[in-house]
């Protein structure tokens with residue numbers, strides 16, 4: 001379990017992390033979300049004892065990372081996949097990590113196989129693609145078989161197959177009872193990866209809850225409808241107070257009426273429906289709405 005209490009980090013006059021309090025529990029994949037510059041990397045570095053907080057505490061199972069005696073065996077982390085010695089081979093990099101953390105060398109082969117890098121293990125990291133470097137970083141985090149794992153933007157640079165693999169791996173690690181904390185600035189990445197969210201903006205906590213609770217807060221549940229006569233249905237639904245927007249492939253995106261009421265109205269007007277799907281609130285919309293005030297650099301108005 002990771003516990004962050006009133007954590008604050010200032011760089012001169014800039015407050016990167018502002019009295020942040022949250023808990024990351026075992027058995028879940030917890031997404032750590034926030035727009036660029038929200039303070040995610042700084043928070044992860046504070047948890048790992050790489051920087052000192054200005055005030056407040058960050059502990060892992062009740063102790064600061066620096067006071068944990070067994071390093072990588074207690075907490076595995078991938079912070080920056082590019083931060084590796086390009087002249088070394090993947091295997092040599094992991095061997096060095098194993099040696100400095102008193103981890104048996106046999107683990108190196110195991111984790112290389114787990115991340116799919118066995119073939120590339122003898123090649124120099126300088127020639128690895130970004131996706132391969134991410135895999136190597138994940139291998140390093142897994143090396144000590146730790147109960148707590150932190151990943152900073154681990155999906156960056158991975159191809160779709162790699163993304164699916166990482167998601168499966170995170171779920172499996174959580175199912176084994178580990179604490180898995182994964183940062184990202186994109187809700188779309190997290191909504192299929194995490195089951196809980198810690199959301200921050202400008203260093204402050206915005207949400208610490210399950211994915212569905214977060215979505216519900218936006219309060220914009222939508223229904224997707226596919227109808228034989230979309231124009232007539234649109235008029236009927238608008239007359240009943242709904243907001244209707246054309247969706248992709250001739251579907252309609254309806255808010256303001258639930259699926260049951262839309263079905264009734266269609267039946268009353270003898271309008272044929274091919275599909276009627278509850279979409280729930282869009283997590284992306286919830287994220288944009290709740291973090292809108294804390295985005296560092298807003299894009300200009302569209303021209």
Ligand SMILES: Nc1ncnc2c1ncn2[C@@H]1O[C@H](COP(=O)(O)OP(=O)(O)OP(=O)(O)O)[C@@H](O)[C@H]1O
Nearest residue numbers: 011014016034035036037038039040041042043185
């Ligand atoms: N060493 C430092 N010195 C000064 N300011 C810093 C330092 N590290 C971070 N900051 C500032 O703190 C704020 C938070 O940065 P941080 O990298 O933690 O954000 P982030 O959420 O990880 O962003 P991103 O998604 O862009 O990586 C930013 O405004 C950044 O400029």
